[in-house]
Structures are given as C-alpha cells and as structure tokens.
Amino acid sequence: xxxxxxLKMIPIVLVPxxxxxxxxxxxxxxxxxxxxxxxxxxxFGLVLKPFPEPVISLxxxxxxxxxxADPSSLYTxxxxxxxxxxxxxxxxxxxFKKTGLGQRxxxxxxxxxxxxxxxxxxxxxGYIMMICDLILxxxxxxxTSRSAIIFPIFRxxxxxxxSYPDRDQKKLGAYLELLEHVVAMSTAVLFLxxxxxxxxxxxxxxxxxxxxxxxxxxxxAALVPGLIVLFVCPxxxxxxxxxxxxxxxxxxPLVDAKLEEMGEMKKDEKLLFFMFILAILGWVVGPKFGIxxxxxxxxxxxxxxxxxxxxxxxMMKDRTAWNMYLWSGAFFSLSNAINAGGxxxxxxxxxxxxxxxxxxxxxxxxxxxxxxxxxxKYFFVSNAAYIASIYPIILTLGLTTxxxxxxxSLMMAFFGGYGALVCNYGxxxxxxxxxxxxxxxxxxxxxxTIMLFMIFGVFLLIGIPYWKLTGIC
Numbered sequence: 459x460x461x462x463x464x465l466k467m468i469p470i471v472l473v474p475x476x477x478x479x480x481x482x483x484x485x486x487x488x489x490x491x492x493x494x495x496x497x498x499x500x501x502f503g504l505v506l507k508p509f510p511e512p513v514i515s516l517x518x519x520x521x522x523x524x525x526x527a528d529p530s531s532l533y534t535x536x537x538x539x540x541x542x543x544x545x546x547x548x549x550x551x552x553x554f555k556k557t558g559l560g561q562r563x564x565x566x567x568x569x570x571x572x573x574x575x576x577x578x579x580x581x582x583x584g585y586i587m588m589i590c591d592l593i594l595x596x597x598x599x600x601x602t603s604r605s606a607i608i609f610p611i612f613r614x615x616x617x618x619x620x621s622y623p624d625r626d627q628k629k630l631g632a633y634l635e636l637l638e639h640v641v642a643m644s645t646a647v648l649f650l651x652x653x654x655x656x657x658x659x660x661x662x663x664x665x666x667x668x669x670x671x672x673x674x675x676x677x678x679a680a681l682v683p684g685l686i687v688l689f690v691c692p693x694x695x696x697x698x699x700x701x702x703x704x705x706x707x708x709x710x711p712l713v714d715a716k717l718e719e720m721g722e723m724k725k726d727e728k729l730l731f732f733m734f735i736l737a738i739l740g741w742v743v744g745p746k747f748g749i750x751x752x753x754x755x756x757x758x759x760x761x762x763x764x765x766x767x768x769x770x771x772x773m774m775k776d777r778t779a780w781n782m783y784l785w786s787g788a789f790f791s792l793s794n795a796i797n798a799g800g801x802x803x804x805x806x807x808x809x810x811x812x813x814x815x816x817x818x819x820x821x822x823x824x825x826x827x828x829x830x831x832x833x834x835k836y837f838f839v840s841n842a843a844y845i846a847s848i849y850p851i852i853l854t855l856g857l858t859t860x861x862x863x864x865x866x867s868l869m870m871a872f873f874g875g876y877g878a879l880v881c882n883y884g885x886x887x888x889x890x891x892x893x894x895x896x897x898x899x900x901x902x903x904x905x906x907t908i909m910l911f912m913i914f915g916v917f918l919l920i921g922i923p924y925w926k927l928t929g930i931c
Contacts, residue, residue: 466508474499490799496522504843515788535790540661546755547599548779560607564590569713584692595645602886623895633701635896646875650676666853673741673751683921823861841885879906
C-alpha cells in the first residue's frame with residue numbers, strides 16, 4: 459500500500475518541480491508560472507489519488523504558500539460564493555438521507571404507478587425510477603447520493619424476481635442499472651443544484667468567459683432539451699438494452715411491506731418536504747425579488763438546523779460535503795491566482811498559434827470543441843480533475859474563435875453531466891452504479907457512448923434552436 463502511494467506521488471512531485479526549474483515563458487510572471495505548476499500537481503493528485511482529494515488539496519495549498527509573495531491569494535477560493543453554495547446544498551441534502559424522505563417518496567410513487575398497466579411493465583418501472591430521481595434532483599446537490607437512495611429500491615424489485623448481479627442479470631437488473639446511470643446524469647443536467655460539479659462548472663465559465671449562469675438561467679436553458687432527453691431515455695435504454703422480463707404484475711405487497719417497515723410519515727419528513735418545496739420556489743422566483751441562490755441554500759440549511767431535522771453532528775459526519783468544499787476551494791484558489799496573473803490569456807495565444815480555429819464557422823468550432831472534450835473524458839477517473847483541467851482550456855480556445863460563447867458555455871455546462879455516460883468511472887454516480895455488478899464494462903462503454911451521441915444530437919437539433927428562439931443565445 460505504501461509503495462503504491464509513493465509511486466503515485468512521483469508525478470505529483472516531479473512534474474510541478476520540472477515546471478519550477480524550467481525558464482518562465484515569455485509573457486508570464488515567474489510566480490504565475492510556479493502557480494501553474496502547483497495547479498498541475500493538484501490535478502495529478504485528483505486523478506491518481508494517493509490520498510483522499512481533500513488531503514491532496516490541503517498539501518498542495520500548504521506547500522504552495524511558501525512559493526508566493528502573498529500566501530492569502532491561495533485561500534481566496536474558500537471565499538467564493540459557489541463553493542459555499544455547494545457546501546450548503548450538500549449539507550442540507552443530508553436531511554433526506556437521515557429522515558428517509560427520499561426513500562418514502564420513491565416507494566409511494568412506485569406503489570401509485572404500479573396500479574396502472576404501464577406501471578406493471580419493465581418499461582414502466584424505468585419511468586417510475588426516472589420520476590423519482592427527477593423529483594429529488596432540484597435540491598439534492600449530488601447525483602451519487604441520489605442514486606444511492608433510489609437504485610437500492612429498484613434493485614430490490616429486480617432481486618424479488620430473481621435478477622441478481624451473479625445470475626439472470628439481463629432479466630431486469632441490468633436494464634435498471636444502466637437506465638439509472640443515464641437518468642442520474644440527465645437530472646444532474648436539468649438543475650444547477652442537480653450535481654456537485656455543476657457549481658464548479660458555472661464558476662469556471664464565469665472566470666474564463668465572464669458569463670454568469672444563475673440557477674434560473676441554467677434551468678431555463680436545460681428545460682426543453684433536458685426534459686426531452688429525460689423522458690425519452692427509459693424507452694431508448696429499453697430498446698438498446700431490453701430486459702428479458704417485460705411484465706411483472708402487481709408488486710404492491712412488496713412495496714407495502716417496505717412502507718410498513720418505515721412506519722407512519724414523521725413530523726421531520728413533513729417539515730422537510732415543505733422546506734424542499736420552498737427551496738425550489740426560492741431558486742426559481744427568488745432572483746426576481748433580489749434573493750440569490752446562496753441565500754436560498756443557506757436559508758434551507760438554517761431551517762433544518764432550527765427545527766432539529768439535522769444537527770451539527772450530522773453535518774460534521776457528511777464526508778461528501780466537506781470533501782467537495784476542501785478540494786473545490788483549493789482548485790478555485792489556484793485558478794483565481796493564475797487567472798489574475800493573465801495565465802489563461804497567455805494560454806489562449808499559445809493554443810491559437812498551434813490550433814487556429816478562428817477562421818472556422820462558429821457551429822463547426824462548437825462541435826469540434828465538444829468532441830474534443832468528449833474524447834479526453836476516458837483519461838480522467840475523477841470528474842473534478844476533468845473539469846478543473848479541461849474546461850478552462852476548451853473555454854479559452856473558444857475565446858479565440860467565432861463560436862457563440864453563451865452557446866459553448868451552455869453545452870460545456872450540460873455535457874459535464876452527460877459526458878460521464880461514456881465510462882464506468884465518469885463520476886461518483888457512475889462508480890457507485892457500476893459497482894452493483896449487473897452490467898459488463900463493454901456494455902457500459904458501448905451503450906453509454908451511443909446514448910451520449912444521441913443526446914448530443916438532441917441538443918444540436920433542438921436545444922440550440924430553442925436557445926435562439928428564447929433569446930438565451
């Protein structure tokens with residue numbers, strides 16, 4: 459174990475050290491060049507993970523403090539509103555897991571829809587799972603946590619009919635596992651709060667292009683193409699990866715047993731459901747009254763604490779939230795510092811001298827840049843590292859071309875989620891779902907890539923005209 463950690467640490471130390479030793483390129487200050495070396499060190503750490511992401515982040519920031527004139531510049535990321543917004547949403551979502559409200563909502567929907575003809579088919583079951591995920595997605599902040607709440611319920615249905623990871627996988631379980639992956643990425647795209655990485659993406663877009671994607675603008679832009687994808691994906695996955703079991707009949711006794719086990723709906727669940735509705739309304743209409751998304755997120759968290767739905771001890775145990783806060787704060791600290799030093803402007807000029815896209819049609823550039831971002835996704839085990847390293851480069855490239863920057867920003871924002879479909883380590887939800895063991899790696903890659911390009915087609919043919927029609931682009 460120690461030998462493996464040492465081997466992983468070698469590039470994390472040597473690559474930035476080499477950058478430190480190389481002459482500073484013309485057009486950059488030495489300190490900015492050294493900060494770039496630290497950024498590369500952080501990216502290698504997020505990919506190779508010799509230590510957990512927060513540990514790597516703190517090590518890089520700590521060591522980096524010795525190499526800059528003003529160490530406080532390396533802590534600015536922790537003052538960024540998007541980082542605190544992300545922390546508040548993830549901590550607030552802990553209440554869904556603690557109270558069991560997410561599970562109860564899924565079971566109630568499952569029972570309700572099972573009374574219909576469609577609800578007694580595998581395709582209908584897929585639609586029920588999609589609706590459960592959609593309902594939870596606006597205020598959950600993590601599609602990994604969402605999948606961890608929803609999929610075990612539907613896996614239980616598959617197992618009740620004899621479909622297990624080690625036998626009869628394709629009877630029902632494989633279809634549900636692959637579908638939940640597509641659904642988890644699709645609901646993540648619909649809302650700025652649908653996936654932890656979304657806030658990081660939005661902040662990166664603002665830093666590089668100056669375009670601010672508010673909760674409302676994000677939702678408005680994703681609404682039509684995103685909902686089309688979401689409501690078609692159960693059918694598409696059904697056609698691509700059809701389950702052997704097409705109909706299963708009445709499963710209400712199974713669901714009733716689970717609901718009886720949970721007991722009557724508790725006071726905390728009722729309060730949380732009310733707060734959940736208030737939060738969504740706040741994110742949708744709040745900006746019209748001068749209430750930004752951070753106020754809503756912290757208001758939700760404050761209400762949960764005041765009513766005792768969650769406690770400080772609960773918050774301290776939420777590893778996902780604090781992990782995300784620590785690494786994203788470190789990333790933004792370094793990103794802010796090199797951006798302030800003119801690094802991205804310098805990089806834009808260097809890239810343009812090698813790959814000049816300025817003469818090409820804007821739509822051609824858009825497609826080329828998106829395909830480029832898809833192609834490198836396979837090399838990143840960490841979605842955080844992928845966004846941190848690739849997004850600034852793609853967006854910077856866009857600055858030197860005739861591409862519509864709002865259009866590029868939206869496509870990059872939404873395919874931060876959809877892009878994870880291509881592999882079984884696309885993000886945390888991918889790793890969790892693949893770990894259930896129903897789908898082979900080959901099927902995951904092939905079917906996921908097919909779905910990605912189908913979705914890409916929807917956004918090109920429907921999404922972009924919709925954005926133009928509504929004045930978004």
